[in-house]
Amino acid sequence: xxxxxxxxxxxxxxxxxxxxxxxxxxxxxxxxxxxxxxxxxxxxxxxxxxxxxxxxxxxxxxxxxxxxxxxxxxxxxxxxxxxxxxxxxxxxxxxxxxxxxxxxxxxxxxxxxxxxxxxxxxxxxxxxxxxxxxxxxxxxxxxxxxxxxxxxxxxxxxxxxxxxxxxxxxxxxxxxxxxxxxxxxxxxxxxxxxxxxxxxxxxxxxxxxxxxxxxxxxxxxxxxxxxxxxxxxxxxxxxxxxxxxxxxxxxxxxxxxxxxxxxxxxxxxxxxxxxxxxxxxxxxxxxxxxxxxxxxxxxxxxxxxxxxxxxxxxxxxxxxxxxxxxxxxxxxxxxxxxxxxxxxxxxxxxxxxxxxxxxxxxxxxxxxxxxxxxxxxxxxxxxxxxxxxxxxxxxxxxxxxxxxxxxxxxxxxxxxxxxxxxxxxxxxxxxxxxxxxxxxxxxxxxxxxxxxxxxxxxxxxxxxxxxxxxxxxxxxxxxxxxxxxxxxxxxxxxxxxxxxxxxxxxxxxxxxxxxxxxxxxxxxxxxxxxxxxx
Amino acid sequence: xxxxxxxxxxxxxxxxxxxxxxxxxxxxxxxxxxxxxxxxxxxxxxxxxxxxxxxxxxxxxxxxxxxxxxxxxxxxxxxxxxxxxxxxxxxxxxxxxxxxxxxxxxxxxxxxxxxxxxxxxxxxxxxxxxxxxxxxxxxxxxxxxxxxxxxxxxxxxxxxxxx
Numbered sequence: 172x173x174x175x176x177x178x179x180x181x182x183x184x185x186x187x188x189x190x191x192x193x194x195x196x197x198x199x200x201x202x203x204x205x206x207x208x209x210x211x212x213x214x215x216x217x218x219x220x221x222x223x224x225x226x227x228x229x230x231x232x233x234x235x236x237x238x239x240x241x242x243x244x245x246x247x248x249x250x251x252x253x254x255x256x257x258x259x260x261x262x263x264x265x266x267x268x269x270x271x272x273x274x275x276x277x278x279x280x281x282x283x284x285x286x287x288x289x290x291x292x293x294x295x296x297x298x299x300x301x302x303x304x305x306x307x308x309x310x311x312x313x314x315x316x317x318x319x320x321x322x323x324x325x326x327x328x329x330x331x332x333x334x335x336x337x338x339x340x341x342x343x344x345x346x347x348x349x350x351x352x353x354x355x356x357x358x359x360x361x362x363x364x365x366x367x368x369x370x371x372x373x374x375x376x377x378x379x380x381x382x383x384x385x386x387x388x389x390x391x392x393x394x395x396x397x398x399x400x401x402x403x404x405x406x407x408x409x410x411x412x413x414x415x416x417x418x419x420x421x422x423x424x425x426x427x428x429x430x431x432x433x434x435x436x437x438x439x440x441x442x443x444x445x446x447x448x449x450x451x452x453x454x455x456x457x458x459x460x461x462x463x464x465x466x467x468x469x470x471x472x473x474x475x476x477x478x479x480x481x482x483x484x485x486x487x488x489x490x491x492x493x494x495x496x497x498x499x500x501x502x503x504x505x506x507x508x509x510x511x512x513x514x515x516x517x518x519x520x521x522x523x524x525x526x527x528x529x530x531x532x533x534x535x536x537x538x539x540x541x542x543x544x545x546x547x548x549x550x551x552x553x554x555x556x557x558x559x560x561x562x563x564x565x566x567x568x569x570x571x572x573x574x575x576x577x578x579x580x581x582x583x584x585x586x587x588x589x590x591x592x593x594x595x596x597x598x599x600x601x602x603x604x605x606x607x608x609x610x611x612x613x614x615x616x617x618x619x620x621x622x623x624x625x626x627x628x629x630x631x632x633x634x635x636x637x638x639x640x641x642x643x644x645x646x647x648x649x650x651x652x653x654x655x656x657x658x659x660x661x662x663x664x665x666x667x668x669x670x671x672x673x674x675x676x677x678x679x680x681x682x683x684x685x686x687x688x689x690x691x692x693x694x695x696x697x698x699x700x701x702x703x704x705x
Numbered sequence: 706x707x708x709x710x711x712x713x714x715x716x717x718x719x720x721x722x723x724x725x726x727x728x729x730x731x732x733x734x735x736x737x738x739x740x741x742x743x744x745x746x747x748x749x750x751x752x753x754x755x756x757x758x759x760x761x762x763x764x765x766x767x768x769x770x771x772x773x774x775x776x777x778x779x780x781x782x783x784x785x786x787x788x789x790x791x792x793x794x795x796x797x798x799x800x801x802x803x804x805x806x807x808x809x810x811x812x813x814x815x816x817x818x819x820x821x822x823x824x825x826x827x828x829x830x831x832x833x834x835x836x837x838x839x840x841x842x843x844x845x846x847x848x849x850x851x852x853x854x855x856x857x858x859x860x861x862x863x864x865x866x867x868x
Contacts, residue, residue: 278775345768349775352734355725380742383764387757417754
């Protein structure tokens with residue numbers, strides 16, 4: 172018997188060039204594809220937002236007709252939610268979850284490939300509707316009938332695109348669940364998992380639970396239009412308000428689907444740069460679970476003004492306000508983690524701190540909107556726009572940017588340019604507040620949302636918001652430059668790129684090998700998991 | 706994961722992938738997600754919105770199928786039996802689907818090193834132009850450990866060596 176070592180040419184088996192990216196089943200490749208795709212969509216959706224802000228720069232109709240304005244608001248929402256934020260989180264999950272749980276790859280790699288490649292076609296289909304007779308969808312991202320039914324030829328294509336996006340999300344969620352449950356390293360029990368993994372497990376659970384509701388809602392609208400059913404058609408005995416109930420039963424958990432992974436990211440970043448274990452790991456897990464549970468019983472707070480019974484209004488008001496409790500637990504734990512820590516303020520930490528402060532502002536305005544009498548005043552105004560942009564931009568998007576800076580050295584093997592990154596942070600943070608904060612006052616003063624023109628008394632704050640919007644957009648070009656520069660080269664990153672970083676992903680070299688875990692995850696490392704403070 | 710079963714006449718190495726989910730855990734999880742998904746779907750169906758239920762059922766079947774696939778792959782095992790004359794490799798998921806025998810004297814353990822560090826090394830047992838990949842589900846360190854143990858086992862006097 173003998174042992175021989177021979178060089179083996181892998182390139183013969185693994186395609187290179189564009190074919191590699193089309194056929195890849197590797198979690199890192201697919202993670203990269205998701206992240207690049209979401210960045211492109213962020214810019215397309217952002218370009219639509221620029222058009223909206225350009226039109227709203229001053230009163231009167233300047234650049235576009237009202238229908239096109241409504242198309243822009245609708246597509247901006249759909250693209251940012253389904254094209255930018257969600258794929259970015261799925262990309263981060265793809266890259267990080269296998270490395271964090273000590274798995275060689277995702278549990279279902281082929282399905283992982285399909286779930287990504289559905290996305291670009293779905294988005295192309297959605298964008299192509301703008302060029303169809305009658306224009307693209309203009310009924311808002313919520314697609315309420317009967318307004319949405321006025322869409323021209325594009326209507327069935329929009330519904331099909333939404334179905335494709337939903338299928339992609341569901342497949343991604345199934346993969347995440349299978350990976351986390353089945354491929355954890357020996358010794359990594361559920362309560363020893365990193366918070367990012369926990370947050371994604373709960374997010375995937377939510378996705379599975381609510382996606383059929385969206386699919387059903389849009390299908391019923393389709394059959395109402397083309398097959399003579401009357402689910403939401405009052406003339407046939409249906410009720411359009413019931414669409415709102417069905418939609419928001421999906422829609423509110425969807426909001427949490429877009430923020431829970433952000434909680435996980437922040438719970439990774441803050442302990443690293445505070446050089447302390449996360450305060451209250453268990454309570455963080457229970458808080459995320461509580462928020463997920465509550466997300467199923469708050470949906471009607473989006474529709475207080477449709478004429479619900481008083482008891483229903485009270486129920487949804489109280490359940491909505493209840494969400495502030497687990498959210499408060501999380502904010503308290505993040506602050507407590509920083510308390511007396513050896514803080515340093517690298518760019519990921521700056522984004523994390525900005526997240527904690529600005530997301531809390533979004534949370535406060537959410538509590539204001541939860542109050543039924545106050546909501547009667549705020550409903551359908553710019554106050555709502557300010558609220559959800561504080562949650563989704565300074566919340567979700569800031570967490571994604573922080574995550575990119577945090578894990579970029581791991582992904583690329585190079586440190587990014589810290590000075591430029593800090594410039595990106597400050598420009599982004601300042602411009603986001605210039606953009607969104609005035610919207611609170613516009614809403615309180617009564618400016619309705621989704622209008623291309625407005626009374627002159629709203630001019631100054633709209634101008635300010637538009638200037639903030641353009642600055643925000645420009646700042647993101649710097650983000651792309653920093654990423655590009657880091658991918659191309661830079662100071663070599665250590666395996667543990669950040670001094671205070673813990674977790675299995677930091678035991679791998681930077682960049683990690685194509686197939687993770689050239690070293691087995693050591694049980695001691697898991698048992699001495701830094702996320703536990705007990 | 707490696708397990709060696711010592712025996713006077715034969716030596717057997719069992720290689721199985723790491724799986725963190727038990728069958729009970731899998732059923733528990735699936736049951737909970739079925740409940741959470743079907744409860745609102747049933748409620749919507751009672752309100753007349755039956756398409757929600759149809760989508761929920763399709764989605765849950767897909768989830769069930771995927772979890773079943775994971776569980777099935779989790780039963781993958783490579784059993785390498787070394788007797789006085791033969792090296793026998795059995796592979797399968799739950800039941801044996803592949804069986805190969807090599808002469809112990811001529812058997813050669815081949816380590817294929819990838820051209821780039823993007824890929825893991827591969828182990829093959831080779832003899833007389835036939836080869837069989839083993840240790841596909843091992844980590845690199847376990848693979849090295851296996852390499853040493855296997856060489857020791859099938860080398861001269863290997864059967865007498867303590868594992």
